[in-house]
Amino acid sequence: MELYEAIRNRRSHRFYKPDLPPREVLERVIQAAIWAPSGTNAQPWQIDVLAGRYRDEFVERVTHCIAHMRELMKAANIPEKGQELVIKFFQNLGGAPVVIVVTVDKVADPGMMEANIQSGAALMQNLLLAAHAEGLGTCWMTGPNYVAQELLDYLGKPDRHLLAITPIGYSAKEPPVPPRKEREIRWLGF
Numbered sequence: 001m002e003l004y005e006a007i008r009n010r011r012s013h014r015f016y017k018p019d020l021p022p023r024e025v026l027e028r029v030i031q032a033a034i035w036a037p038s039g040t041n042a043q044p045w046q047i048d049v050l051a052g053r054y055r056d057e058f059v060e061r062v063t064h065c066i067a068h069m070r071e072l073m074k075a076a077n078i079p080e081k082g083q084e085l086v087i088k089f090f091q092n093l094g095g096a097p098v099v100i101v102v103t104v105d106k107v108a109d110p111g112m113m114e115a116n117i118q119s120g121a122a123l124m125q126n127l128l129l130a131a132h133a134e135g136l137g138t139c140w141m142t143g144p145n146y147v148a149q150e151l152l153d154y155l156g157k158p159d160r161h162l163l164a165i166t167p168i169g170y171s172a173k174e175p176p177v178p179p180r181k182e183r184e185i186r187w188l189g190f
């Protein structure tokens with residue numbers, strides 16, 4: 001797939017078929033992800049790929065962030081219908097058969113911590129684009145970070161920083177295309 005096309009057409013998928021993607025496809029996606037740049041080339045990430053009972057047990061814990069999500073959406077005046085869609089997605093991650101969890105090293109220095117988070121985000125975007133190129137849907141999620149400690153404890157990684165998770169699998173529903181906003185882009189000195 002052409003790079004610009006992949007960047008433009010990747011979407012956040014919130015409905016999945018139950019079919020498990022082949023392991024070699026998931027491995028290709030992860031191998032592409034780890035070629036992300038990283039601050040001081042620390043490569044501070046770890047990736048957990050969960051299927052079967054591990055996926056189910058993890059998703060059950062993710063649902064514990066729903067109460068918090070409700071409060072947030074109420075405060076943001078999101079319409080009831082939109083709120084229910086979000087809640088439904090968080091209840092079972094759209095039925096995705098696999099969940100990928102990205103964590104980064106926790107470090108004391110705030111500058112390096114910032115770099116680790118940005119490095120993890122670069123890995124995440126690589127992962128999403130590679131999955132899209134393989135015909136797989138994903139949805140970058142930080143909502144579950146409201147219960148980060150519980151999720152990290154479940155993974156046996158209590159001292160790491162939870163960056164984000166994504167469900168991954170074959171999409172069951174074409175997602176909408178949220179339009180991009182006009183944001184300032186300044187060209188100085190041209």
Ligand SMILES: Cc1cc2nc3c(=O)[nH]c(=O)nc-3n(C[C@H](O)[C@H](O)[C@H](O)COP(=O)(O)O)c2cc1C
Nearest residue numbers: 010011012089139140141142143144175176177178
């Ligand atoms: C840092 C980050 C966190 C996100 N967290 C969530 C989330 O918790 N739940 C969710 O449904 N979508 C989440 N998203 C997906 C965004 O809602 C989505 O990217 C945005 O609406 C644009 O849609 P698109 O990805 O289809 O272009 C997140 C995206 C990013 C980059």
